[in-house]
Amino acid sequence: MASLPSADHPRLQTRAIHASVDRDAPFGSVTTPLIQSTTFRQSAIGDDAAHTYSRASNPTVAALEAALAAFEGLPYALAFSTGMSAITTLLLGTLRSGDHVVCGNVVYGGTYRLLDQILRQFGVATTFVDASDAEAVRAALRPNTRHVIVETPANPTLDVCDVAALADVTRDTDTLLVVDNTFLTAALQDVGALGADVVVYSTTKYIEGHNATVGGAVLCKDEVLHNRLDFIRKSLGTIQSPQNAWLTIRGLKTLPLRMERHSENALLVAQWLESRDEVASVSYPFLKSSAGYATAIRQQRAGGGMIAFELKSGFDGAVTFCRSLQCAILAENLGAVESIVTHPASMTHADVDPAERERTGITDGLIRVSIGLEDPADLIQDFDQAIQRAKRSSVSTKPATEVVS
Numbered sequence: 001m002a003s004l005p006s007a008d009h010p011r012l013q014t015r016a017i018h019a020s021v022d023r024d025a026p027f028g029s030v031t032t033p034l035i036q037s038t039t040f041r042q043s044a045i046g047d048d049a050a051h052t053y054s055r056a057s058n059p060t061v062a063a064l065e066a067a068l069a070a071f072e073g074l075p076y077a078l079a080f081s082t083g084m085s086a087i088t089t090l091l092l093g094t095l096r097s098g099d100h101v102v103c104g105n106v107v108y109g110g111t112y113r114l115l116d117q118i119l120r121q122f123g124v125a126t127t128f129v130d131a132s133d134a135e136a137v138r139a140a141l142r143p144n145t146r147h148v149i150v151e152t153p154a155n156p157t158l159d160v161c162d163v164a165a166l167a168d169v170t171r172d173t174d175t176l177l178v179v180d181n182t183f184l185t186a187a188l189q190d191v192g193a194l195g196a197d198v199v200v201y202s203t204t205k206y207i208e209g210h211n212a213t214v215g216g217a218v219l220c221k222d223e224v225l226h227n228r229l230d231f232i233r234k235s236l237g238t239i240q241s242p243q244n245a246w247l248t249i250r251g252l253k254t255l256p257l258r259m260e261r262h263s264e265n266a267l268l269v270a271q272w273l274e275s276r277d278e279v280a281s282v283s284y285p286f287l288k289s290s291a292g293y294a295t296a297i298r299q300q301r302a303g304g305g306m307i308a309f310e311l312k313s314g315f316d317g318a319v320t321f322c323r324s325l326q327c328a329i330l331a332e333n334l335g336a337v338e339s340i341v342t343h344p345a346s347m348t349h350a351d352v353d354p355a356e357r358e359r360t361g362i363t364d365g366l367i368r369v370s371i372g373l374e375d376p377a378d379l380i381q382d383f384d385q386a387i388q389r390a391k392r393s394s395v396s397t398k399p400a401t402e403v404v405s
């Protein structure tokens with residue numbers, strides 16, 4: 001992929017801003033032009049035009065891809081309509097009936113559903129394992145294993161897996177290591193440098209970052225794989241729209257800055273949650289008490305914006321907490337400027353078998369928080385009042401219901 005002239009700045013924040021500024025742009029526009037066109041005129045039959053039809057490629061989408069590749073420091077990037085269409089295109093483009101996949105047992109609910117309920121029907125078997133244990137991943141490999149797919153930190157428990165150790169497991173095999181880097185992005189974690197063969201994103205989350213678009217991306221090191229995925233994307237029709245690509249380019253410009261502040265805010269909130277008697281456990285990669293701490297400080301530049309915690313008041317407490325929020329928003333997204341709280345067991349991971357949920361730590365009382373860019377003092381105040389209500393409801397509703405019944 002041709003990278004734009006200014007894409008080679010060595011430092012991340014400069015690259016994030018300048019990777020999409022085309023010094024040769026018509027009119028000298030500093031922002032990437034939004035080319036809202038389905039089709040492109042060809043000067044003659046057989047003309048080798050750069051773009052023909054926006055299901056195959058589009059100049060604004062191509063500018064996003066060049067910027068994502070430059071930012072990540074990988075040669076190839078493709079942008080997709082959603083994170084799930086990115087993952088679906090990757091898997092349909094690389095797997096065939098009889099193949100096997102090893103997947104982390106804590107992953108985005110849609111990835112689990114795609115492997116467990118859809119690809120299984122087409123003869124692709126998946127083994128779900130604890131990917132924070134590289135030896136468990138090694139033990140699950142079969143001669144026909146095509147991919148090891150992991151997230152780190154994983155959604156929603158924030159378990160951390162050691163990407164370099166997993167790369168040691170897949171090296172010298174026919175298995176590609178696919179890392180979903182949605183939670184940290186290349187601003188905080190270079191999974192390609194740690195040994196991932198393929199990096200996938202939901203750009204819906206931090207990369208666009210403003211709760212305004214859905215989108216996805218696949219980045220890789222191998223030209224043959226890239227060309228194959230480009231062909232599959234054109235065939236399936238899973239490309240990103242020009243308008244969303246334009247907004248995502250704008251999001252990318254502030255990504256490192258936002259990730260830094262998300263991480264600062266989240267560390268403060270995580271430490272505060274950990275100090276509370278009402279909180280049973282807190283999972284945040286940069287808390288010393290978190291299981292993945294040693295790996296996280298080695299492979300991440302900061303902790304990121306996601307926290308998972310559990311109230312002692314369990315399911316009822318979680319429901320009351322979510323209902324009581326006045327600043328953070330109860331919703332099924334993450335990675336945006338607004339803080340968002342999710343109850344995975346009833347929302348994002350409702351499709352995962354309850355026994356499997358319990359086994360992988362997605363308990364009924366688990367609360368996932370995407371810490372936004374509000375003043376952290378306001379978030380702590382909001383969580384404080386919601387925790388008080390959750391505590392009161394779990395103590396006081398029982399006698400009240402006894403009276404009524």
Ligand SMILES: *Cc1c(COP(=O)(O)O)cnc(C)c1O
Nearest residue numbers: 082083084108155182202204215
């Ligand atoms: C949201 C998400 C996805 C799916 O992305 P969509 O844009 O919602 O399709 C995949 N992986 C992770 C880690 C996510 O958080």
